Amino acid sequence: MTVPSAPDADAGTRTGAREEPTVVPTAVGDLRAVVRTPAAAPGPLPGVVLVDGSGDGDVDGWGGWPTWVADAGAVVLRHDKPGCGGSPGRWTDQTLEDRAHESLAALRVLRAHAGTAGRPVGLYGVSQGGWVAMLAAAIAPDEVGFVVCHSGPGTTPARQERYRVATALRAAGHDDATVAAGLAWLDRRTALLRDGVPVDDVLAEQARHAGAPWAGPVLDGYDDPAVLGFVAGVLDVDPADVLPRLRCPVLALLGGADPVVPVPESVRAFAEHLPPDPRHGLAVLPGADHGLFLSGPVPGVPRRDQLAPAYLPTLTAFLVDRRAG
Template structure:
């Protein structure tokens, strides 16, 4: 593993590049983290996946999001297009390495990173494959509402009526975002009347509100319809952050669209009992079979690195 930096659109992004100990050039993958201030390891999520991929002969590059770790800029000022452009720059950096087969480098995006890599893939015609890992097929507004509902229902002492009132408040704030309401109006709607949503909304400041309302209605389905390469969509069946069944339905509908490119196959893997990070046993380990399924699918589209 080595520390690397690459530039894109006025920012410098810092990351890690891990290369297999192979004599011949290998396939590669750029890993893109999830929402918030995600670093090159996406907290503790990426390292075990990285190790398995590298052991299978696949080079891995991951990087700190703008304003995180060693990267400049600020992710709160970024759009999905900005983040997609960063992923594209990472892709070009990895492809330029002599140890890597340039035409065998694809993208892996976790959660929000799924929206990002789908957008990256539609911006160019040279991405050979893309993986979304817990990547929603819905908009952020729909996904966040689903996550909020599950969080509230797990909270001791909150009744169904209180959950419904909190979700109604959430919906009012989302509608305010669509009107480009300012932070003061959004705060008023979240606090009056007080609901179980009020405490969650209090964690949002003005800068974050501007980011959220800009992002909330990003729809990944048009990007999925414009794909020109195979797509692997991985989910944990017990994911309480992303609506899995709805996401699979939306990705499948896009794959069945008559104008979808013939190269854009869709493979869906759902791991029973696994959470948003496709982990089981209380989030202590990746789901059985996950690493092998991911590696097998990538190698099936890049050729056996041992050959």
Template sequence: MEPVDIRHVTFAAGPVRLAGTLGLPRRGEPVRGGVVLVGGSGSSDRDNDTFFPPLRRRLLDAGFAVLSYDKRGVGESSGDWRAATLADLAADAAAALAFLRSRPEVRSDAAGLFGHSEGGWVVLRAATGRDDIPWVVTSGCPATTPAVQERHALARYVQGAHANSQAHANSRSAVERVLALYDRLVEAGRRDADFATAAALVDAAGAPPGLAYYWDGMDDRLWTFLKRKQDHDPVRDLLGLRCPHLAFFGGADPLVPVADSLRALGGAACHPSRHRRATLTVEVLPGADHRLRLPGATEPAPEYLDRLTRWLRQT
């Protein structure tokens, strides 16, 4: 069989130039549709570390064209994601979708958006209120605010770090101190405190080691980005969807409050303002992590990839 067609591409998103990889199914095979893959938080590139290559391969094998791109300011893309808002990142995703739809091989009415983790918030924002998007997929994307999600992840991390402590009361107190400091930082962000003020809060608390999960690498630009997005409420975008939505979660995801997200998704799906086309399908893979890997695996579980391609073919 002939190999798939992999191309380096660039496209504009306003003043930003985004670079990415476009994959087309094997020559002579029908193209079922197209998928734009949007990566997660931080400096995610077109491969989203190692998460997107196996997805790309499976989607190409299933007959879908696939486009992924370096986030603005990452790899070969211009701009700076730390200076962006989630709306800016959503505009980038929309530009990627428009580029994919412009390809003669791709049916424009069969190309949609896939977002992983923070990328889920991005694609929901890009899709909300639009009638021309056939579907949206989120994977490991909390249906809570970033502040709530980050607190959950921090709590799980610190609890795990103290799990083997013999002094249970002391370890519980350490967790509570770290979370209390995190809460003070969130409130500082809501007051639009600058980075120096936030750093002073951390120093005054003795910079507890457990906070490193959240605080390591923090600087003025990252602090500004995080405080700008911390209270983003994805439910507003969920209520504005006008297309089917598939939401994937790993049942053992330590980064996402899965149960809280399921409740929020259910509430949005049942809201009287929800568009009749905005059906919701939720898949929770027991034992899987944030990247839908089962214990000991290095790639997403085969059943995850199977369910994803099956849903896309049927939608």
């Protein structure tokens, strides 16, 4: 669950593209939002609501993704999370189902935009946003035109986080005993949260492990009571229960070198639990990381040029099919 809020990216602009401020009405108030229409749009296009990953997130934190997704052939809406970017509320008070309803509210705003007239409007979920997008499509199957899961796990958040921590500990060079010790506390913390133990008590017990050699990957990001409370409420959302309820086309994009998501397990989940539909797409991009890049930022190299080569053509083809449909 401690995964990037949005993949690292440069902003990128295209001359002639238009950005318009708007708001997404929610139970906590209006969230600041921006709609991007690509340059020289040939009539109405499919609409895409970007659904952020974990942690803070606002309309200014998406880097180049609104440009790239719009250039692939969509009108794109992005919005603040509650409590971010000057918008009201607190995202740590939400469940993933709350986030799904928020995403549906954003989808309705984008559907009313002239640039999407008569075209399907869907959800593009990044990382944690993949769970959110799937939930939204299951809650409102008649409203969500399609779903794109960008490094969205096919496992529960608890299972995904255990994979991430184990991978990080091994990458840091820890031996098997140290990895096992770190995972033992992770499992203990998960059990305490599932049992409803107050987060302050969990944090007090966790503090005793602060000096452990495995502490960094296991404890970083989990020292805030509000964040820990959020985590307690999302541990066991299971795509195996959600995917069979989806009625829209789904494009699942995973990175072959993703250290955060258990990719083979996620591929199996999408393949086994999505209802059969020839409009679905599933791709593992060789060498790509969690952001679907082939490397970290390199000075002087546009971030767009570091995307996995198949990413933009695959997304573009999927959106062309949605426009035709």
